[in-house]
Amino acid sequence: MLEARAVHKVYDSRGAETHALSDMSLRISEGEFTVLAGPSGSGKTTLLNLFGGLDEPTSGQIRLDDQDLAACTRSELAELRLRKLGFVFQAYNLIPVLTAVENVEFVMELQGVARAERRRRATGMLAELGLGELTSKRPLELSGGQQQRVAVARAIVSQPRVVLADEPTANLDSTTAGGLLDLMQTMNRERGVTFLFSTHDPMVIERAARVVRLRDGRVVADETATSL
Amino acid sequence: MTTPQLIWRNVWRNVWRNPRRTWLTVAATVFAVFLVVVFVAMADGMHGKMIEDAVRLSSGHVQVARDGWLENRTLEYSLRLSPELDAELRATPGVLGIAPRVSNAGLLSHGEATQGVLLLGVDPPREASVSSLSSRLWRGAFLPASVKRPLVLGAQLAENLKVGIGDQVLLYSIAYTLENAYELFEVSGTLRLPDRDLERGLALIRLDDAQHFFALGDRISEVALLAAHASEVPPLTASLETRLPLSGAEALEVNAWNEVMPELEQFIIIDDAGMYVLLLILVIVVGFGILNTILMSVLERQRELGVLLALGLRPAAIFRMVYAESLLLAAIGFAIGLLLALPVVAWFTAHPIPLSGAEMEAMAELVGMEPVVTFELRESTLPGVALTIFGVAALAALYPALKASRARPVDALRGL
Ligand SMILES: Nc1ncnc2c1ncn2[C@@H]1O[C@H](COP(=O)(O)OP(=O)(O)OP(=O)(O)O)[C@@H](O)[C@H]1O
Ligand SMILES: [Mg+2]
Numbered sequence: 001m002l003e004a005r006a007v008h009k010v011y012d013s014r015g016a017e018t019h020a021l022s023d024m025s026l027r028i029s030e031g032e033f034t035v036l037a038g039p040s041g042s043g044k045t046t047l048l049n050l051f052g053g054l055d056e057p058t059s060g061q062i063r064l065d066d067q068d069l070a071a072c073t074r075s076e077l078a079e080l081r082l083r084k085l086g087f088v089f090q091a092y093n094l095i096p097v098l099t100a101v102e103n104v105e106f107v108m109e110l111q112g113v114a115r116a117e118r119r120r121r122a123t124g125m126l127a128e129l130g131l132g133e134l135t136s137k138r139p140l141e142l143s144g145g146q147q148q149r150v151a152v153a154r155a156i157v158s159q160p161r162v163v164l165a166d167e168p169t170a171n172l173d174s175t176t177a178g179g180l181l182d183l184m185q186t187m188n189r190e191r192g193v194t195f196l197f198s199t200h201d202p203m204v205i206e207r208a209a210r211v212v213r214l215r216d217g218r219v220v221a222d223e224t225a226t227s228l
Numbered sequence: 229m230t231t232p233q234l235i236w237r238n239v240w241r242n243v244w245r246n247p248r249r250t251w252l253t254v255a256a257t258v259f260a261v262f263l264v265v266v267f268v269a270m271a272d273g274m275h276g277k278m279i280e281d282a283v284r285l286s287s288g289h290v291q292v293a294r295d296g297w298l299e300n301r302t303l304e305y306s307l308r309l310s311p312e313l314d315a316e317l318r319a320t321p322g323v324l325g326i327a328p329r330v331s332n333a334g335l336l337s338h339g340e341a342t343q344g345v346l347l348l349g350v351d352p353p354r355e356a357s358v359s360s361l362s363s364r365l366w367r368g369a370f371l372p373a374s375v376k377r378p379l380v381l382g383a384q385l386a387e388n389l390k391v392g393i394g395d396q397v398l399l400y401s402i403a404y405t406l407e408n409a410y411e412l413f414e415v416s417g418t419l420r421l422p423d424r425d426l427e428r429g430l431a432l433i434r435l436d437d438a439q440h441f442f443a444l445g446d447r448i449s450e451v452a453l454l455a456a457h458a459s460e461v462p463p464l465t466a467s468l469e470t471r472l473p474l475s476g477a478e479a480l481e482v483n484a485w486n487e488v489m490p491e492l493e494q495f496i497i498i499d500d501a502g503m504y505v506l507l508l509i510l511v512i513v514v515g516f517g518i519l520n521t522i523l524m525s526v527l528e529r530q531r532e533l534g535v536l537l538a539l540g541l542r543p544a545a546i547f548r549m550v551y552a553e554s555l556l557l558a559a560i561g562f563a564i565g566l567l568l569a570l571p572v573v574a575w576f577t578a579h580p581i582p583l584s585g586a587e588m589e590a591m592a593e594l595v596g597m598e599p600v601v602t603f604e605l606r607e608s609t610l611p612g613v614a615l616t617i618f619g620v621a622a623l624a625a626l627y628p629a630l631k632a633s634r635a636r637p638v639d640a641l642r643g644l
Contacts, residue, residue, distance in 0.1 A: 054538055055638035075542050082540025089641060093535045097241035107539050109234050154539075 001194055002028040002051050002162060007060030009046050009217070020046040021217040024060070028196055030161075033188045036198040037205050038214035044198035045090055047214070048164045051196065052085055053077040064162075082110055086155030088165035088197070093151050094139040100150045101126060101135035107158040125153040128183060130176065144171040152180060156187055165197035169204055181207055235545065239552040242525065250557065253521040257561020257617065258568065260514040264507050264613050265569035265605075271503050273577070273604035275496045279458045279485065284360045285423065286348075286430075287488045288327065288452030289461050292317065292472065295479035297450060298487060303332060303404045306447040307480065316471055317451065322464045325357030325454035330438035332449065334401035336381075336431060338389045345385065345431040347401065349438020349448075358454040361419065361432065368393040368417030371434050378416035378434065382427035386418045393417065399431075403443040411441055459606075461485065508616075514561075515620035522554050522628040533632050534640025547633035554625030555618060562617050566610070576603040 009021035021043045028034055028051075036044045049055040050062050053069045062069045064080065072080065086107075087093070094103045101122050108118035126135055129149045139147055148171045155163050163184070169177035181204065187193045197204075205211055213221040243250055283289050291298075297305040307313075309328050317326050330349035335342055352371050356362050362370045371378045379397065381389070391397055396412045403409040413433060421427040439445065455464050461484050468482045486493040526533070533546060580602040 049638050049641075052538065054534075054641065055636065075544065078537060078540050078542040080540075081538060085540075087538045089535070089538070093531075093538075093641075095238075095532055095535060097238060097245060106234075110540055 001030040001032075001065065002026075002196065003061075003063040003066075004047070004050065004057075005061040005063065007047075007050065007057045007062065009043070009050065009055075010058045019217055021050075021057070024217065024219065026212060026219060026222075028162075028194065030194055031188070031192045033185065033195045033209040034197075035205055035208035035211050036196065036214060037200070037211055038198075038220075040200075042214040043217040044214060045166050046217075048166050048196070048198060051162075052087060052164050053081060082107065084161045086158060086160035086163040086165075088148070088151045088155045088163070088168045090166035090170065090198075094142075094147055094154075096139050099136045099138055100131060100142065100146075103139070103150055104154045104157055107154060111158060113158075121157055122153070125157045126150070129153050129180065145173070145176060148172060149176070149180065152184075156184070156193070159191065160193065162194040162196065165195070167198055167200065169199060169201050174203060177201065177203065235549050235552060239549055239556055242529075242549075243553055243556050246525065249521055249524070253517050253557050254561045254564065256514045256517045257558060258565040260510050261562050261565025261613060261617060262569045262572075263510060264616070265566065265609065266572055266603075267503060267507060268609050268613070269569075269573040269603045269605045270576070270601065271500060272606050272609070273580075273602040275499065276458065276604045277600070277602050278492065278496065281422070282489060282492055283458065283485050284358070284454070285421065286359055286361070286426070286452075287485055288325075288358045289455040289458060289485050290453045290465055290468065291450045291483045291488055292453065292468065293450040293481055293483065295474070295481045297481060298483050301331075301449075303442055303444065303447075303449065306330075306404065306444060306449050307478065308447050309451060313472075317453065317468075320464070320467055320471060322455050322460055322467070323453050324456060325354075325452075327351065327355045327358035327452045327454075328435060328448045328450075329355075329452060330435060330442060330444060330449050332401060332438075332442060334399055334431070336385075336389060337398040337400065338391045338395065341389045343385060343389055344429070346426075346429050347399070347438070348430065348432050349435045349441075350432055351435040358452045364419045364421055366418045366420040368415070370417050371432060372416055375414050375416045377411065377413045377437050379413035380417045380419060380432040381415060382430045383418040383420050384424070384427040385429060385431065386415065388428065391415050399433075399441070401442070403441070404447070405443045407443070409441055409443070413437075458485065511616055511620050514617075515624045518554055518557055518621050519624035519627065521557065522550060522625055523631070525553070526550060526628045526632045529632075530635065530640045531642075533635055534637045534642075537635070537637035537640065543633040547629045550629035550632045551622070551625045554621045554628075558617050558621030562614060570605075573603050573605050576601070577605065 004024050004026045007021055007024040008019070011018040011020055024047065036047065038044055050057055053072070056070065064084065069077065095106065098106065101119070104122035104125060105118045108121065123135055126132060129152065131146060131149055134142060134146060142150065148168065152165070152168050155165065169180060172180065184195055185207070188195055199205060208225065210224045212219055294305040294307040317323055328351060332347050334345050334347040336345050352362060366383050371380055386392070389397065393415055395415045397415060398410060399413050400410045419427065419430070421430065435448070439447065455461055465482050465484050472480045472482065474480060536546060537543070580600045582600055
């Protein structure tokens with residue numbers, strides 16, 4: 001499903017090179033529920049961005065469904081993201097001019113889902129995430145945690161094959177975070193949606209089926225939970 | 229394809245995200261549209277009036293003459309206004325007046341004074357259907373039948389010759405037969421003309437006297453035609469050219485006012501050019517205003533554009549979105565600008581402004597028009613202004629739209 005082959009990512013800012021990822025190889029299979037764990041600066045966001053086709057590796061290959069992303073045009077990448085991927089970014093990532101429900105509908109709108117259908121799905125998803133009251137609020141009128149949940153709703157409501165989420169629970173209290181995880185795990189179990197997300201949160205790590213630990217841009221451990 | 233509705237919703241809301249900046253840009257556009265429409269209408273009105281006045285003062289909108297007349301202006305190139313030709317001219321749609329004329333150079337003497345003149349033989353009733361010469365009579369009578377060989381002079385010419393009504397003057401010229409022609413004419417009236425050169429050099433006699441004087445028989449030198457408006461001249465000349473014999477023994481030529489008076493057309497072109505350059509500069513300045521607004525809003529929205537790209541909006545759609553924002557600004561400015569400009573233009577079209585001040589009068593006199601500013605909104609003006617404003621907005625949007633659509637999503641996401 002998702003694969004990184006000998007990926008290096010070097011950031012070059014003002015002459016100083018940062019090796020964000022070094023010889024990273026990782027394979028995520030369809031239907032996995034995987035967590036990227038690691039200290040700050042270990043390369044989690046970088047890796048997620050590469051998988052999402054938002055950035056290009058310095059060397060190595062990123063494959064999605066056995067397709068080399070480097071071979072895709074920008075337009076094709078956009079199409080891939082629209083059809084296959086759902087994103088949740090680390091920092092707030094809603095479109096400020098759209099209300100919560102419009103944000104959640106946005107991807108479905110791009111996909112051409114009929115108006116009534118997408119409104120129904122969006123409000124349903126927001127209600128499930130405890131945001132039923134806030135559908136017509138704009139992002140600036142929402143708290144950080146509420147915004148984060150709207151972003152999660154937007155990422156999963158369009159039923160992508162893979163959800164890439166960068167610290168989706170970072171701004172949430174443990175109850176809300178738990179609810180969110182329940183929802184994601186249900187989608188993972190029932191619909192086979194692949195989840196890959198980064199986190200610092202021990203509770204999230206505990207509930208993951210597979211934990212990939214990063215340090216200094218390398219995989220230092222890759223554990224599959226047997227006790228699930 | 230991304231649904232236009234989705235794009236337009238984002239565009240609309242984005243434009244109103246920073247209302248003050250939007251209104252400032254719109255205000256600049258409104259200002260430009262207003263000035264362009266008003267100034268173009270004013271210039272077109274003034275030029276239109278210049279043309280109509282000049283055309284009615286003497287030349288007519290169109291002249292029909294013997295082929296070669298305009299270039300040579302000698303009686304060798306005279307024509308016979310046969311009843312058939314006359315009927316053909318009358319039957320041509322768009323012809324409102326027909327004035328046959330004999331026109332040639334001559335010398336007028338009275339006592340010690342001699343002046344070179346442009347001699348025009350006219351048929352008073354028919355002349356009145358084309359030109360306003362007879363209505364510009366200052367003293368005396370306009371070529372009355374009661375006077376034998378009457379002559380009407382420009383007032384300044386009469387003064388220079390020191391003649392008054394009833395005086396006899398000697399007219400001298402070369403006849404069609406190349407013999408000397410001279411005859412005494414009696415001054416029956418004087419004319420005040422807005423064109424000083426004309427007032428100093430124009431002498432009118434009756435058409436039949438002219439034909440006799442120049443030994444022309446029943447020949448004339450030109451037929452001046454009046455149309456409703458200068459804008460109807462091109463179709464009129466085109467239809468005349470299909471109706472009249474343009475080759476053969478009695479080949480004719482059809483001359484529009486701008487061929488008869490090229491200096492007037494030149495003056496208008498130069499006057500227009502100066503104005504259009506200024507207006508273009510104004511519009512370009514507005515274009516930079518739009519560029520600035522759109523670029524700022526794109527730079528402010530780096531992160532949001534990154535999210536849109538990450539969600540799967542294609543770069544082309546982002547390009548269209550930014551483009552639409554610029555065109556929307558232009559459209560609002562254009563609409564409001566027109567809303568303000570059209571009543572002003574309509575008012576001054578209905579109520580011409582009389583010019584005051586010696587300078588203005590002198591200038592108006594110089595080009596042979598009455599000192600009045602009229603407005604005229606041509607059919608082509610609004611489409612032209614729209615094309616210019618939207619063209620400039622499209623150009624201004626190009627760079628920001630390219631920048632927005634070319635951004636790498638990851639850079640855009642980091643952009644804040
Ligand atoms: N655009 C950039 N330019 C330069 N260096 C960068 C850039 N983006 C990331 N880095 C560096 O690359 C390394 C990995 O960054 P990354 O954002 O992937 O870490 P992370 O694991 O997501 O950290 P955190 O848990 O704090 O979000 C860090 O050392 C970071 O400073
Ligand atoms: Mg990170």
